[in-house]
Amino acid sequence: MRANRVDTKPERLLRSELHRRGLRFRKNLRLDLERRHVRPDIVFPGPAIAVFVDGCFWHRCPKHLSWPQANAAFWEEKFRRTVARDRLDDAALAEAGWKVIRVWEHEDPADAASKICAEVPVGHTLR
Numbered sequence: 281m282r283a284n285r286v287d288t289k290p291e292r293l294l295r296s297e298l299h300r301r302g303l304r305f306r307k308n309l310r311l312d313l314e315r316r317h318v319r320p321d322i323v324f325p326g327p328a329i330a331v332f333v334d335g336c337f338w339h340r341c342p343k344h345l346s347w348p349q350a351n352a353a354f355w356e357e358k359f360r361r362t363v364a365r366d367r368l369d370d371a372a373l374a375e376a377g378w379k380v381i382r383v384w385e386h387e388d389p390a391d392a393a394s395k396i397c398a399e400v401p402v403g404h405t406l407r
């Protein structure tokens with residue numbers, strides 16, 4: 281099961297913020313890389329920038345990770361697999377020439393947008 285397939289509120293806020301700043305992008309575009317399919321939350325195809333908004337719980341944000349009380353082994357395995365998949369996605373993207381930006385869902389949308397704006401060259405937001 282994908283932890284981050286649904287369009288979450290932090291993603292929506294970040295997308296609105298990016299739009300407000302004039303950036304144009306694709307959302308949930310599946311990238312068919314040589315080794316795996318990756319579906320970043322926000323994609324700038326021209327400059328080849330992939331953005332993920334990682335949920336604190338699933339992706340194990342160091343500030344907010346919590347451990348469910350019951351079924352510890354089950355959760356540990358689930359979290360391990362989620363984080364391992366993140367790293368495989370990062371590696372596959374980097375190998376294919378993509379820049380990966382990950383922001384935590386707890387990050388202020390304006391701060392996250394600034395981080396992204398700093399990487400996207402002006403005038404090359406969509407193509």
Ligand SMILES: [Zn+2]
Pocket residue numbers: 336341342343344345384385386
């Ligand atoms: Zn967090």
